Amino acid sequence: MMDHEQASALLPGYLDGELSLSESLALDQHMAQCDACRLELARQRAASAQLRQADLRVAAPAELVKRITAALPGRKPLWRRLLGAGSAAGSSGQTSARAPLGLALASLAALAVSLGLFLRLPSDEQRLAQELVNNNIRSLQVDHLFDVASTDQHTVKPWFGGKLDFAPPVVDLAAQGYPLKGGRVDYLAGQRVAVLVYRDKLHPISLFVWPGAGEPAAPRFEERLGYHIAHWRAAGMNYWAITDAGASDLSGFVSEMQKTGN
Structure with missing residues (x-):
């Protein structure tokens, strides 16, 4: 089990997506029980986001610019x-x-x-995508796709109560060809998130959901390490879907989700 000192030293690498799969897994296990490390990761992520904001630049007063220019050889x-x-x-x-x-x-x-x-430094979005892939691979390796196994949305949705500080929307898409299989709580982007697991034929589709500020955003698609990823924002929630199914299959799933208003 990773100790607190080791975990603290790995947090910057975790944030930048530089850790190996085994290191990320060990750190995730540690953070699941360490509030201090979770808070520190959130603090570092917030600081990184602030440093990328253009409004941090402050224009020097004209008189100061003039004096400095005059003093230069x-x-x-x-x-x-x-x-x-x-x-x-x-x-x-x-x-x-x-x-x-x-x-x-x-x-x-x-x-x-x-x-x-x-x-070439990865953006926040790129780091999040890599973290998503790592989480998905770990869930498959340890056979931990869901904590609650059920095809009934009225069973899965209440299960999240008390485990998260928000209520994730749980949609039944069985009639559209994407039956619900269960859900779990995971850790992504420095916070606890809901993961809803659907099935497309033989392929699982993991849908990560957590609250997000800002205007609704249209889906964006990419491929990473053989997995297809889509993410969008709607109804005050961030949605990131990942699957080893084909790009068209994921596109169909996202389209059906959007029809529900999510």
């Missing part, structure tokens, strides 16, 4: 310095010009690499 733009280095090569020889030109090009290359690495 005169310096030509980079392109003029590069041209100047090239001209110097004609008068003092190519060898002496190669050093400043090479340093400038090396600096530009380093800047390009750094910018590329920054742009």
Whole structure:
């Protein structure tokens, strides 16, 4: 069993989707019983989201900009310095010009690499998608698709009472070809969420549901590690569905869910 110190050290990697499957599973098990780690993960996730907000930038007062600019030593733009280095090569020889030109090009290359690495950082949505896939794989590996097994929505919906601080909508889609099989409580995006498990022929479809602020959002689809994923927002809830069925099968399920208003 992972101890608190080990769990705390792994939280940043968990947030960025950098942990192995076994590490994520061990950390999930620890957080299921550790309020402190769950709160710390939520705090780190909130801080990460705030740092991505553009309104954190504050414009410097015009007078301050003027004073700083005046205090800086005169310096030509980079392109003029590069041209100047090239001209110097004609008068003092190519060898002496190669050093400043090479340093400038090396600096530009380093800047390009750094910018590329920054742009490749996973977004909050990408990290959430990877966390969703990891949770789904774990549930299949340990044969833990649901805590309550029932095809009756009137059995599954009350089961969540007292286990969550919200009431997830439980819809019966058996007539549409997606019978309900059960549900469970899982941990995603730093909070407890409801998971409703449906069946499409031989393929399970896990629907993760939790409250979400903001306007309704149309479904977005992607494929990750062989799983098809869809997510959308409706009626004050976030919906993330994942399955190993085909893309068209998932699209049909999402369409039927939306017809119910969810």
